[in-house]
Amino acid sequence: MQKMVILGATGSIGASTLSVIGNNPEAYCIYALVANTNVDKMLALCIEHKPSIAHMVDADAAMLLRQRLPVNSGVEITTGAAELDDLVSSACVDTVMAAIVGAAGLLPTLAAVKAGKRVLLANKESLVMSGSLFIDAMKASGSQVLPVDSEHNAIFQSLPESIQKNIGYCDLEGAGVSHILLTGSGGPFLTSPLDSLSTMTPAQACKHPNWSMGRKISVDSATMMNKGLEYIEARWLFNTTPDQLKVVIHPQSVIHSMVQYRDGSVLAQLGNPDMRTPIAHCMSYPERINSGVEPLDFFKVGQLSFLEPDFERFPCLSLAIEACKQGQEATTVLNAANEISVAAFLENKLKFTDIAKINETCLNKVSMSSLTSLDDIIALDTQTRRFALELIAKI
Numbered sequence: 001m002q003k004m005v006i007l008g009a010t011g012s013i014g015a016s017t018l019s020v021i022g023n024n025p026e027a028y029c030i031y032a033l034v035a036n037t038n039v040d041k042m043l044a045l046c047i048e049h050k051p052s053i054a055h056m057v058d059a060d061a062a063m064l065l066r067q068r069l070p071v072n073s074g075v076e077i078t079t080g081a082a083e084l085d086d087l088v089s090s091a092c093v094d095t096v097m098a099a100i101v102g103a104a105g106l107l108p109t110l111a112a113v114k115a116g117k118r119v120l121l122a123n124k125e126s127l128v129m130s131g132s133l134f135i136d137a138m139k140a141s142g143s144q145v146l147p148v149d150s151e152h153n154a155i156f157q158s159l160p161e162s163i164q165k166n167i168g169y170c171d172l173e174g175a176g177v178s179h180i181l182l183t184g185s186g187g188p189f190l191t192s193p194l195d196s197l198s199t200m201t202p203a204q205a206c207k208h209p210n211w212s213m214g215r216k217i218s219v220d221s222a223t224m225m226n227k228g229l230e231y232i233e234a235r236w237l238f239n240t241t242p243d244q245l246k247v248v249i250h251p252q253s254v255i256h257s258m259v260q261y262r263d264g265s266v267l268a269q270l271g272n273p274d275m276r277t278p279i280a281h282c283m284s285y286p287e288r289i290n291s292g293v294e295p296l297d298f299f300k301v302g303q304l305s306f307l308e309p310d311f312e313r314f315p316c317l318s319l320a321i322e323a324c325k326q327g328q329e330a331t332t333v334l335n336a337a338n339e340i341s342v343a344a345f346l347e348n349k350l351k352f353t354d355i356a357k358i359n360e361t362c363l364n365k366v367s368m369s370s371l372t373s374l375d376d377i378i379a380l381d382t383q384t385r386r387f388a389l390e391l392i393a394k395i
């Protein structure tokens with residue numbers, strides 16, 4: 001029985017993870033559910049899933065949950081950031097699903113890695129921010145990190161076992177790999193007239209053609225910043241050079257990514273666009289369990305198509321690829337700027353097309369000294385957020 005902590009339990013990945021656990025109750029037990037402020041959702045999850053612990057990072061939310069949870073529920077309610085690090089590191093925990101959205105996921109995810117836990121990594125922003133530090137921590141503790149992000153999970157499944165066992169340090173060239181083909185749908189605005197983008201609303205941006213996801217990642221898909229973050233995520237997980245990584249637009253999201261080998265072979269992982277597949281794969285690796293996802297019906301799929309990315313339509317993608325080439329300081333700045341600009345867009349304080357402008361200005365203007373510690377990363381993240389907020393206030 002694997003004892004699990006779900007970071008981001010009230011979110012979209014949290015729900016898919018709980019659904020996979022529900023399909024396999026004999027193999028997994030929920031030690032702790034973690035969220036920030038969503039008391040209604042956490043209350044419902046506690047009643048349904050009866051975790052040993054429910055952790056609300058926000059202290060007021062924890063207090064409210066304590067008041068609302070029946071006294072005999074058997075669920076202990078905890079709060080606090082340091083307490084969360086202790087929770088994921090506890091000897092009671094085998095596996096941590098890292099699915100908090102954004103930079104807020106960095107510290108608990110890293111704490112789980114440092115404690116040598118099996119980490120199922122959905123929170124791409126933590127790797128984008130901490131890159132080499134994350135990979136070094138993994139190596140030092142022996143933590144097994146498995147990629148939940150559908151593309152990285154597909155790449156992982158399409159690589160040989162020797163590479164799967166050496167995540168972060170693998171030698172793609174040595175394994176005969178010529179390219180990783182990172183697929184992306186192009187989001188809801190793939191074919192919208194370019195001059196309509198500036199008036200797109202949060203509701204339109206969050207209406208992804210294939211996936212049901214949280215609001216931040218949905219906007220990132222619409223700008224293709226999601227693919228940019230994934231490009232950086234792939235760089236770290238698979239130890240790639242820029243030449244080894246290509247982005248391919250595949251509007252149907254049926255192929256979840258591919259690996260092209262020296263001999264001309266291309267291996268891919270396909271499936272219906274449902275995160276329960278990569279989640280189940282990570283939870284049971286190297287075995288296979290029932291995810292609850294319908295088998296892919298090729299007759300219903302019909303056509304699969306592919307396009308080159310258009311950087312005029314998707315400037316955030318080129319910003320991310322350039323930042324990745326520049327180094328970790330640039331990717332930390334870009335991630336922080338993007339979290340602020342996307343949040344402002346979602347609050348109707350910024351036009352859709354201003355997201356890329358704010359991100360680019362931050363990359364050009366925030367001074368970047370070299371990052372050698374977690375404190376440096378957090379300081380650069382904080383400095384960028386402040387600068388991005390100042391820029392937005394002037395618009």
Ligand SMILES: NC(=O)C1=CN([C@@H]2O[C@H](COP(=O)(O)OP(=O)(O)OC[C@H]3O[C@@H](n4cnc5c(N)ncnc54)[C@H](OP(=O)(O)O)[C@@H]3O)[C@@H](O)[C@H]2O)C=CC1
Pocket residue numbers: 007008009010011012013014034035036037038039057098099100101102104122123124125148149150211212213214215216217275
């Ligand atoms: N959704 C998807 O299909 C995919 C998501 N991912 C990645 O997974 C992560 C989660 O995405 P998704 O599930 O869509 O996001 P959601 O917005 O649906 O959920 C976010 C979760 O994070 C929690 N959270 C937010 N801020 C904090 C904080 N400060 N402290 C603790 N918990 C916090 C939320 O809690 P509360 O509800 O209390 O605010 C919620 O549980 C992201 O990094 C995303 O990029 C990757 C691939 C696919």
Ligand SMILES: CC(=O)[C@@H](O)[C@H](O)COP(=O)(O)O
Pocket residue numbers: 149150151183184185186187211217220221222226227275
């Ligand atoms: C499900 C998943 O992994 C998302 O990251 C997905 O990739 C988003 O779709 P896009 O390909 O449009 O970014």
Ligand SMILES: [Mn+2]
Pocket residue numbers: 149150151230
């Ligand atoms: Mn993805």
